[in-house]
Amino acid sequence: MGLYTPEEISNARRNIQRYAWARAERDTAIETCAPYMARSDGEIWDLITGQSIPRGIHVNPDLGCPECGRDVYAFGNYPWKVSLQRPYKLECPSCGEIWPKNDFETFYKSGLGPGGIFDRKLADESLLYNAENANAPHYAVDDGMGWIDESGNRWWFIAYYSHYCTWKELPAAALALGKAYLYTGDTAYAHKGAVILDRIADVYPDMDLTPYSDLGLYNSHGSTGMGRITGCIWENGMAETLSLSYDMISEGIEDDNELVRFLSAQAEKWQIAQPKSSIAHIRENIKHGLLREFIRSCRDRRIRGNEGMTQTAMATAAAVLDDPRETPKALDWLFEPGKSRGTGGGHIPATLIGEVDRDGVGNEAAPGYCFGWMNAFARCAWILDRCRKYRDYDLYRDYPRLKRMYSAPYRLTALDRYTPHIGDTGNTGGEGMVSVERQTIISAYARLGDPDLARLAYKLNGNSTDGLHTSIFDAAPEAIQKTVLEIAKQHGELELKSENLNGYGLTVFRHGEGHDQRAAWLYYGRNGGHGHRDRLNIGMYYRGMDVLPDLGYPEYADSKWPKRAGWTTNTISHNTVMVNRQQQEVNWIGHCQYFATSQSIGVVEIASPEVYPDTRDYRRTLAMIDVSPTESYLIDFFRVNGGNDHIMSFHAGEGDVTTQGIDLTPQEKGTYAGKTISFGTHYDGPPDGRYRGSGFAYLYGVHRAENPTAGWWANWKLADTWKTQHGDTPLHLRYRVLSNAENAALAWGDPPQNKPGNPRRVRYVLLRNASADRKSLFASIIEPYREGQPHIADATRIDLGTEERDIAAAAIKITTHTGRTDHILSSDDPNRVFHLTEGISAAGRFAIISRDNGQTSIFLVGGTRVNTTSGTLRIGTPTHRGTVTDFHREETGPAWVEIEGDLPPDKRLIGTQIRILNDGIRDACYTISDIVSLENNKVRVEVGDTSFIRGLASREDYEEGFTYNISTGDPCEIQNAVHLHIANGKVETLCATVDYEWT
Numbered sequence: 001m002g003l004y005t006p007e008e009i010s011n012a013r014r015n016i017q018r019y020a021w022a023r024a025e026r027d028t029a030i031e032t033c034a035p036y037m038a039r040s041d042g043e044i045w046d047l048i049t050g051q052s053i054p055r056g057i058h059v060n061p062d063l064g065c066p067e068c069g070r071d072v073y074a075f076g077n078y079p080w081k082v083s084l085q086r087p088y089k090l091e092c093p094s095c096g097e098i099w100p101k102n103d104f105e106t107f108y109k110s111g112l113g114p115g116g117i118f119d120r121k122l123a124d125e126s127l128l129y130n131a132e133n134a135n136a137p138h139y140a141v142d143d144g145m146g147w148i149d150e151s152g153n154r155w156w157f158i159a160y161y162s163h164y165c166t167w168k169e170l171p172a173a174a175l176a177l178g179k180a181y182l183y184t185g186d187t188a189y190a191h192k193g194a195v196i197l198d199r200i201a202d203v204y205p206d207m208d209l210t211p212y213s214d215l216g217l218y219n220s221h222g223s224t225g226m227g228r229i230t231g232c233i234w235e236n237g238m239a240e241t242l243s244l245s246y247d248m249i250s251e252g253i254e255d256d257n258e259l260v261r262f263l264s265a266q267a268e269k270w271q272i273a274q275p276k277s278s279i280a281h282i283r284e285n286i287k288h289g290l291l292r293e294f295i296r297s298c299r300d301r302r303i304r305g306n307e308g309m310t311q312t313a314m315a316t317a318a319a320v321l322d323d324p325r326e327t328p329k330a331l332d333w334l335f336e337p338g339k340s341r342g343t344g345g346g347h348i349p350a351t352l353i354g355e356v357d358r359d360g361v362g363n364e365a366a367p368g369y370c371f372g373w374m375n376a377f378a379r380c381a382w383i384l385d386r387c388r389k390y391r392d393y394d395l396y397r398d399y400p401r402l403k404r405m406y407s408a409p410y411r412l413t414a415l416d417r418y419t420p421h422i423g424d425t426g427n428t429g430g431e432g433m434v435s436v437e438r439q440t441i442i443s444a445y446a447r448l449g450d451p452d453l454a455r456l457a458y459k460l461n462g463n464s465t466d467g468l469h470t471s472i473f474d475a476a477p478e479a480i481q482k483t484v485l486e487i488a489k490q491h492g493e494l495e496l497k498s499e500n501l502n503g504y505g506l507t508v509f510r511h512g513e514g515h516d517q518r519a520a521w522l523y524y525g526r527n528g529g530h531g532h533r534d535r536l537n538i539g540m541y542y543r544g545m546d547v548l549p550d551l552g553y554p555e556y557a558d559s560k561w562p563k564r565a566g567w568t569t570n571t572i573s574h575n576t577v578m579v580n581r582q583q584q585e586v587n588w589i590g591h592c593q594y595f596a597t598s599q600s601i602g603v604v605e606i607a608s609p610e611v612y613p614d615t616r617d618y619r620r621t622l623a624m625i626d627v628s629p630t631e632s633y634l635i636d637f638f639r640v641n642g643g644n645d646h647i648m649s650f651h652a653g654e655g656d657v658t659t660q661g662i663d664l665t666p667q668e669k670g671t672y673a674g675k676t677i678s679f680g681t682h683y684d685g686p687p688d689g690r691y692r693g694s695g696f697a698y699l700y701g702v703h704r705a706e707n708p709t710a711g712w713w714a715n716w717k718l719a720d721t722w723k724t725q726h727g728d729t730p731l732h733l734r735y736r737v738l739s740n741a742e743n744a745a746l747a748w749g750d751p752p753q754n755k756p757g758n759p760r761r762v763r764y765v766l767l768r769n770a771s772a773d774r775k776s777l778f779a780s781i782i783e784p785y786r787e788g789q790p791h792i793a794d795a796t797r798i799d800l801g802t803e804e805r806d807i808a809a810a811a812i813k814i815t816t817h818t819g820r821t822d823h824i825l826s827s828d829d830p831n832r833v834f835h836l837t838e839g840i841s842a843a844g845r846f847a848i849i850s851r852d853n854g855q856t857s858i859f860l861v862g863g864t865r866v867n868t869t870s871g872t873l874r875i876g877t878p879t880h881r882g883t884v885t886d887f888h889r890e891e892t893g894p895a896w897v898e899i900e901g902d903l904p905p906d907k908r909l910i911g912t913q914i915r916i917l918n919d920g921i922r923d924a925c926y927t928i929s930d931i932v933s934l935e936n937n938k939v940r941v942e943v944g945d946t947s948f949i950r951g952l953a954s955r956e957d958y959e960e961g962f963t964y965n966i967s968t969g970d971p972c973e974i975q976n977a978v979h980l981h982i983a984n985g986k987v988e989t990l991c992a993t994v995d996y997e998w999t
C-alpha cells in the first residue's frame with residue numbers, strides 16, 4: 001500500500017522547490033547516501049556480515065583500551081572511532097592507537113563460504129598475526145571472537161566494529177536512501193537501498209544474539225541476553241528503520257533489471273537458496289527475511305524494548321508487509337494483553353491507561369526514557385492511521401493520555417533551559433530540555449489543536465513563526481504559521497509557574513524573570529528502573545546554572561556495572577537521607593502533605609516512609625523564599641523517625657568548598673566506609689547491580705567532625721562547568737546546617753567519568769545520627785549567591801522549648817544583610833502555638849513572618865494563628881475536610897469529585913490543591929479549577945483535564961475494567977493558606993483561601 005500516498009510524495013517534491021527547510025531535509029538525506037552511492041553494488045553487498053560475526057557494545061567495559069586504559073572513557077560510553085572507510089579497525093580517541101593489529105578484512109574474506117557467510121573453519125589461519133610488530137605476533141590479534149591477552153582478558157574489537165559500524169551505518173544508510181528516493185524520484189537511490197535490504201534479508205533469519213550473550217558479550221538487551229543483530233532493545237530501531245526503508249524504496253525498483261541481474265549473479269556465485277530472478281522474488285526475499293522476521297521476533301521477545309518501541313516496530317513491519325492475512329493479526333497483537341518482559345501481546349491499553357501517569361509521563365522515572373514513550377507512540381499512531389483499511393485503531397481517539405504526553409516534557413522544565421536530571425538522564429549539571437522539540441510540538445499542535453502547544457512552538461522558535469512548518473509531506477506545511485501567530489498574540493507568551501505534578505511526583509518552584517529566573521525542585525516519583533533511589537531528592541537552578549546537580553546518567557545503565565548500583569543510583573549520592581546504611585526501597589510515589597504558593601514564596605511537604613520500612617516518618621518540607629526580586633534561598637526540614645542510622649547527604653556542583661564553624665579532621669586513609677575500606681569496595685553487598693548497600697566506599701578524601709553544633713556552614717565556590725552561568729561574577733552556594741548531628745563529614749564523590757565535560761569530583765556534606773530507634777530533624781538553608789553578595793547575614797535555630805528528640809516542630813530565624821528578619825516555623829500541629837522570640841508566635845503547618853523596615857509579611861499554611869508586634873492573624877479553619885461521595889470515572893476531563901462535609905463552595909480555593917487520602921499506592925492531590933455547591937451539604941470540586949483512572953484491573957483480562965486512584969468514602973482535605981502584607985497599619989491580602997481576622 002505504501003505508507004506515503006502518491007499525493008504526499010508529490011507534496012514533498014513540490015515543497016522542496018518552495019522551501020529552504022525542505023531542501024535541507026532532502027540534502028541531509030542525499031549527503032548521508034553519498035558514500036554508498038559512490039560504491040559499487042558489490043562493494044556494498046560485501047559490507048554486510050552474517051551471524052558468525054559477533055556484535056557487542058564494548059571492547060572491554062572494565063579495562064577500556066589496551067594502550068591507555070580507562071582514559072578512553074573521557075570520550076563517552078561508546079567512544080571508539082569507526083568508519084566503513086577503515087574496515088574492521090577501531091581508533092582509540094584518547095591515545096590514537098588502532099585496533100586490532102591484524103588485517104581482519106583479508107582474514108574475513110578468506111573464510112567466506114556458502115551463502116557468502118564467513119566460516120572461521122574455512123579462513124586462512126596464516127593471516128592471523130600482528131601486522132605492525134613482528135616481535136609480538138599474537139598481540140591484539142582478533143579472529144572475530146575477540147583477542148584474549150596474556151592475563152586472560154578478552155577484547156572484542158571486531159564485535160564492537162560490527163555493532164557500531166556495520167549495523168549502525170548500513171540501516172541508517174538504507175533509511176536515507178529511501179528518503180532520498182522519495183524526495184527526488186531518482187531510482188538510483190532505491191536501487192542501492194534494495195541492495196542493502198536484500199542482503200540483510202539474506203542473513204537476518206539466522207541472526208541471534210543469545211550465543212554471544214552467553215559468551216559475555218554486552219549488548220542492549222536489559223540483561224535478557226536476547227536479540228537478533230543487536231540486543232532486543234536496540235533491535236526495535238533496526239526493525240523500524242529497515243521496514244520504513246523498504247516501504248520507501250519498494251516502488252522505485254519496479255523496473256530495475258540491473259538489480260535483478262546483480263542479485264541473481266550474487267545468488268549464483270554464493271549458492272544463495274532464495275531465488276532472485278525477478279523483482280517479485282527480491283521483494284519476497286525482503287518480506288520473508290526482514291518484515292516477517294521482525295513480526296516473529298516481536299512475538300518471541302527477541303525484539304522487546306521500552307514501551308512504545310516494540311509496538312511501533314511491530315506496527316511498522318506489519319503495515320509495510322501489507323498482507324491481508326498477516327497484517328491485521330499483527331496489528332491486533334499490539335492491543336492484546338501481555339507483560340512487557342513476559343508473554344502475550346503489545347498491551348497498549350495497559351500502557352497508555354495504566355503505565356502513563358495522569359500527567360502524561362511514562363513509568364520509567366528518568367525523563368529521557370519516559371518521554372521516549374511519547375515519541376515512539378506518536379510514530380505508532382501515525383502508522384496505525386495508515387492501516388485503516390485493515391483495522392480502525394486510533395491511539396489519539398482511544399487513549400487521551402497520549403495527548404497529555406505532549407505537554408508533559410515542557411511542564412517539567414525550568415528556566416526554559418533545564419529538565420531536571422532525574423534518574424538515568426543527562427550529565428552532571430549540563431543544560432538541555434529533554435524532548436522539548438519544536439518540530440514535535442508543532443506536529444502535535446497540528447494534530448491536537450491545543451493552544452498551549454502553539455504557544456510553546458512559538459516560544460521554541462524564538463518568539464516567531466518564521467520557518468515554522470508541519471511535515472514535508474503536507475500540501476501546505478507553512479499554513480500553520482497563521483494560527484500559531486494568532487494564538488501567540490491572543491494568549492501571550494507561555495510562562496510556567498510553580499507547580500506540583502502529583503501524577504509524576506515533582507514539585508517545581510519557579511521565581512523571577514530573565515537571567516534572574518531561579519527554580520527549585522523536589523522529586524518524589526518513581527525511584528526504580530531507570531530511576532535512582534532518590535526519593536525526596538532536590539535540585540536548584542540559579543543565574544543560568546544547575547547549582548545542585550544530580551550525577552545524572554551512570555557510566556553504564558546496565559546491571560553489571562558496579563558503580564551504577566554502588567554509587568550513581570544509590571541514595572547516598574543524592575540530596576536526600578539514607579537510613580540504616582541501605583538504599584531506599586522502590587515504590588511509585590511519595591505523598592504530598594501540602595503544596596502552597598504565593599507571591600515570592602512556595603512550600604511543599606512530602607512524606608514517604610514506604611521507601612524505608614524501618615521508619616514511621618520520612619518527610620521533607622522544602623520552601624523557596626525570595627529575599628529580593630532576583631534572589632531566593634531554600635529552607636529545608638527533613639524529618640526521620642525510626643531506624644538507627646540517618647545520614648543527610650548534600651552536594652552542590654563542582655568547586656572548592658570552605659567551611660566555617662566546624663572543626664574538621666582529615667581521615668588519613670580509606671573512605672567514608674572506614675580507614676581500611678578502599679575506594680569502590682562493595683564491602684556490604686554484591687559487586688554488581690544487585691547491590692543495595694551504603695555506597696560509603698565511593699566517598700573518599702574524608703574529613704570528619706564529631707558532634708558539630710548547629711550553625712556551621714559549607715560554602716561551594718561553583719565552577720561554571722558547562723558555561724551556562726549568566727554574568728561574570730562567580731557564583732557560590734552556601735549550605736547552612738541548623739541542626740546538631742552526632743557527626744559530620746566532607747568527602748569527595750565522583751560523577752560518571754565517561755560523560756564528556758562532567759566534573760572530576762564534587763564535594764559532599766554528610767550529617768549523621770546513629771543510635772537505636774532514632775529521630776532526626778535535619779534543618780538547613782541553601783543559599784546561592786553572587787560572589788561577595790550573600791543575602792543571609794545570620795541564621796539560627798529557634799529554641800521552641802521542646803525536647804531534643806521532638807521532631808514535631810522546628811523554627812529558624814534568618815537575618816539578611818539588608819536587615820530583614822524571617823521567622824520560619826514548620827510544625828505538625830496546626831493549633832499548637834510556638835513562641836518564635838521577639839514577640840512573634842505562630843501555630844500552623846508552615847509559617848513565615850518577614851519583617852523589613854517596619855513592614856511585615858505573614859504567610860501561613862494549614863495554621864490557626866500568628867502573633868506579631870503589629871497585630872494578630874487568626875484563622876478559624878486551618879484545614880477544610882470532607883469525604884468523597886462520588887467522582888468522575890472517564891479518562892478525559894473535566895474531572896470532578898463530589899464531596900460531603902465542611903468544604904465550602906469558596907471560589908478562593910481555585911488554584912489550591914485538594915488532597916484525597918487514598919490507599920497510598922499512588923498519590924492523589926489535584927489542583928482545583930472550580931468548586932460549586934450541590935444539595936445536601938455537598939460540593940462538587942472540579943480538577944480540570946485529568947483522570948482518576950489509575951489503570952486496568954488486570955493486565956491479563958481487560959474486560960475486568962479500570963481501577964481508580966480514589967474511592968468513595970476516602971477522606972479529603974485542603975490546607976488553607978493566607979498571605980498578608982502589613983505596612984503602615986494597612987493590610988494587603990496577597991492570598992487567602994479562607995476568612996481570617998487581623999487585629
Ligand SMILES: [Zn+2]
Nearest residue numbers: 065068092095
Ligand atoms: Zn587508547
Ligand SMILES: [Zn+2]
Nearest residue numbers: 423532550552
Ligand atoms: Zn540521580
